[in-house]
Amino acid sequence: MSAWFRRHKGLVPYLFLLPGGFWLTLFFIIPLLAMASVSLQEGTLGGGFTMTFNLGIFPEAVLRWDDQLVRSLQYGLIVTVLTMLIGYPMAYTIAFRGGRYKTILLLLVIMPFFTSFIIRTISWKFILADQGFVLGTLKDLGLLDQGFRLLATPVAVISGITYNFLPFVVLPLYVALEKIDYRLIEAANDLYASRLHAFLRVTLPLSIPGVFAASLLSFIPAVGDYINADLLGSRNETMIGNVIQRLYLTNNDYPQASALGLILMVGILVSVFLYTRILRGQELTV
Amino acid sequence: MAAGAVRERRSPMRVRAARAILPVYTAFVVAYLFLPILVMAIFGFNDIKGRFNFTWQGFTLEHWLNVFNRYPALNDALRNSLLIALVATVVATILGTLVGLALTRYEFRGRGPINLLIFLPIATPEIVLGASLLALFVSLGIARDIVTILIAHIMFNISYVVVTVRARLAGFDRALEEAAMDLGADEWTTFRKVTFPLIFPGIMAAGLLAFALSIDDFVITQFTAGSTLTFPLWVYGASRIGVPPQVNVMGTMIFAIALVGILGWILLQRRELTATPAPSDR
Numbered sequence: 001m002s003a004w005f006r007r008h009k010g011l012v013p014y015l016f017l018l019p020g021g022f023w024l025t026l027f028f029i030i031p032l033l034a035m036a037s038v039s040l041q042e043g044t045l046g047g048g049f050t051m052t053f054n055l056g057i058f059p060e061a062v063l064r065w066d067d068q069l070v071r072s073l074q075y076g077l078i079v080t081v082l083t084m085l086i087g088y089p090m091a092y093t094i095a096f097r098g099g100r101y102k103t104i105l106l107l108l109v110i111m112p113f114f115t116s117f118i119i120r121t122i123s124w125k126f127i128l129a130d131q132g133f134v135l136g137t138l139k140d141l142g143l144l145d146q147g148f149r150l151l152a153t154p155v156a157v158i159s160g161i162t163y164n165f166l167p168f169v170v171l172p173l174y175v176a177l178e179k180i181d182y183r184l185i186e187a188a189n190d191l192y193a194s195r196l197h198a199f200l201r202v203t204l205p206l207s208i209p210g211v212f213a214a215s216l217l218s219f220i221p222a223v224g225d226y227i228n229a230d231l232l233g234s235r236n237e238t239m240i241g242n243v244i245q246r247l248y249l250t251n252n253d254y255p256q257a258s259a260l261g262l263i264l265m266v267g268i269l270v271s272v273f274l275y276t277r278i279l280r281g282q283e284l285t286v
Numbered sequence: 287m288a289a290g291a292v293r294e295r296r297s298p299m300r301v302r303a304a305r306a307i308l309p310v311y312t313a314f315v316v317a318y319l320f321l322p323i324l325v326m327a328i329f330g331f332n333d334i335k336g337r338f339n340f341t342w343q344g345f346t347l348e349h350w351l352n353v354f355n356r357y358p359a360l361n362d363a364l365r366n367s368l369l370i371a372l373v374a375t376v377v378a379t380i381l382g383t384l385v386g387l388a389l390t391r392y393e394f395r396g397r398g399p400i401n402l403l404i405f406l407p408i409a410t411p412e413i414v415l416g417a418s419l420l421a422l423f424v425s426l427g428i429a430r431d432i433v434t435i436l437i438a439h440i441m442f443n444i445s446y447v448v449v450t451v452r453a454r455l456a457g458f459d460r461a462l463e464e465a466a467m468d469l470g471a472d473e474w475t476t477f478r479k480v481t482f483p484l485i486f487p488g489i490m491a492a493g494l495l496a497f498a499l500s501i502d503d504f505v506i507t508q509f510t511a512g513s514t515l516t517f518p519l520w521v522y523g524a525s526r527i528g529v530p531p532q533v534n535v536m537g538t539m540i541f542a543i544a545l546v547g548i549l550g551w552i553l554l555q556r557r558e559l560t561a562t563p564a565p566s567d568r
Binding site: 010012013014016017019020021023024025027028029030031032034035037038086089090092093094097103104105107108109111112113114115116117118119120121122123124125126127129131132133136163166167216220221223224225226227231241244245248249254257258261264265268269272 | 308309311312315316318319320321322323325326329340341342380381382384385387388391392393394400403404406407409410411412413414415417418419420421422424425437438440441444445448498501502504505508509517518521522525529533534537540541544545548552
C-alpha cells in the first residue's frame with residue numbers, strides 16, 4: 001500500500017477530498033440546483049409538477065411577500081448590531097481580563113448550547129408571558145399596566161433571536177481579540193493615547209477580522225430564522241423563514257417556496273459580497 | 287495637603303470601580319445566557335395540576351421519577367436524536383478530517399473551489415439547506431425518514447469539522463513527521479504514531495461540536511424528517527398544546543450530563559499538565 005502511495009503521491013489529497021467532496025456535492029450543491037429547478041415548475045402535489053420555466057415567479061414572490069422580506073432584513077440587521085454591542089465588551093473582557101478564568105468563561109458562553117434551542121426559546125416564551133412570573137408580578141405590584149405585553153411584539157422576536165445567536169458572536173470576537181499583541185496597546189498608552197483613543201485606534205482596527213466573522217455568523221442565521229417569530233411573535237412579526245416553512249411543509253406549494261428559498265440565498269450572498277467589499281481585505285474563509 | 291491626600295486615596299478607588307465594570311457586565315451577560323436554562327430546570331420540579339406548566343404550583347419530584355414512563359413517543363424521539371447525532375458525528379468527523387488533512391498538508395490544484403465548497407454550507411441559512419434537500423427528495427420521489435435526516439446532518443456537519451480540524455492543523459510542525467521518516471518510519475507508521483496523536487485533540491473537538499450541532503438541530507431536521515420525530519421536533523409539536531414537565535427534566539438531564547463531561551475533561555487536562563514533570567524537576 002505504501003509503495004502505491006509513494007508512486008502516486010499527487011493523488012493522495014484527492015483521495016482524501018473525495019468522500020467529503022462527494023457528499024457535499026450530492027447533498028448541498030445538487031439540492032440547490034433541484035430547488036432552482038422546482039422553482040421554475042408549475043403544478044400541484046397531487047397532479048405532479050412540470051417544468052414551464054416560469055421565471056415570472058420571482059418578481060411575483062418578491063411582491064407578494066415583500067413585508068416579510070423587508071422585515072427579515074430589518075430584524076437581521078438589528079440583531080447583528082445588538083449581538084455585537086452585547087458581545088464585544090464580553091469578548092474583550094474574556095480576552096484581556098480573563099486571566100486564569102479564560103477557559104471557564106468561554107465554556108460558560110458555549111454551555112447554553114447543551115440545552116436544545118427549542119427548549120430555550122420556549123423558556124423565553126414562558127419568561128415573557130403576559131401573566132408569567134416576571135410581567136405578572138410587575139403587574140400585580142402595579143409597576144406595569146395590565147395591558148402591557150412583550151410576547152407577540154417585535155421586541156420579543158428580536159430579543160429572542162439576539163439571545164440565540166449571541167454566543168456565535170462572542171467566540172470569533174474573542175479569537176480575534178486574543179490574537180492582538182497587548183504590547184501594541186501598551187505602546188499606545190505609553191505614547192499618551194487615552195484609553196478610548198488606544199481602543200479606537202489600536203484594539204478595534206485589529207479586531208476587525210473578528211467583527212467581520214461575528215457579524216456574518218449572526219446576520220445569516222438571524223435573517224433565515226423562523227422559530228423565534230413562530231414561538232415569540234404574532235402574525236405581524238412573521239419573517240421570510242416562516243413563509244418558506246409554511247409553503248413547503250403545510251401548503252406543499254413547492255415552486256413558490258423554492259423561489260423564496262432561492263431569493264433568500266441569493267439575497268444573503270449578495271449582502272455578504274457587498275459587506276466583504278466594504279470591509280476590504282477580508283477573506284471569505286471562516 | 288489634606289486635599290491632596292484625599293485625592294490620592296480616592297483615585298485608586300475610582301480606578302478599582304472602573305476596572306470592575308467589565309467583569310460585572312460579563313457576569314450579567316452570563317446570567318442572561320443561563321436564565322432560560324435555569325427556568326427550564328426549576329419548572330421540571332413544578333407540581334402542575336393541569337396541562338400548562340406556566341406558573342409555580344409547588345415542588346414535586348414526580349416528573350423526575352416518571353420521566354421515561356409518561357410519553358413513549360418522547361422516548362422514541364430522544365432515542366432517534368441520540369442515534370442520529372452519534373452516526374452523523376462519526377461519519378462527518380471522518381469525512382471532514384480527511385478534507386482538513388488534504389487542505390492543510392498537501393499542495394494540489396483546485397484548492398479554491400474546495401474552500402468555497404466547505405465555506406458555502408456555513409454561509410447558507412439553515413432553512414435554505416433544509417428546503418433545498420426537501421426539493422431534491424421531492425423531485426426524486428424519495429420518502430423522508432431517519433435516513434434522510436442522517437444524510438442532512440452529515441452534510442451540514444462536514445464543514446464545521448473541516449474548519450475545526452484545520453484550525454488545529456494550522457500550527458502543526460511538519461518537522462516532527464520528517465523526523466519520524468528520517469528514523470525509518472514509513473508513511474502509515476508516521477501517521478499512526480506522530481500525526482494522528484498530534485491532531486487527535488482537534489478531531490475530538492470537531493466531533494463534540496458535530497454531536498452538539500446534530501442533537502440540537504431543528505430547522506434542517508424539520509424539512510428532512512417526514513413523519514419521523516426527533517427530540518426537538520417532539521418538543522416543538524408539544525409546545526402548541528403545552529410542553530409537559532418531562533421535557534424540562536430531559537433537558538436538565540442532557541445539560542447535566544454535558545456539564546459533568548466538560549468538568550471531567552477540564553480535570554483530566556489539569557491532571558495531564560501537572561503529571562508532566564517540569565524540566566527543572568529533572
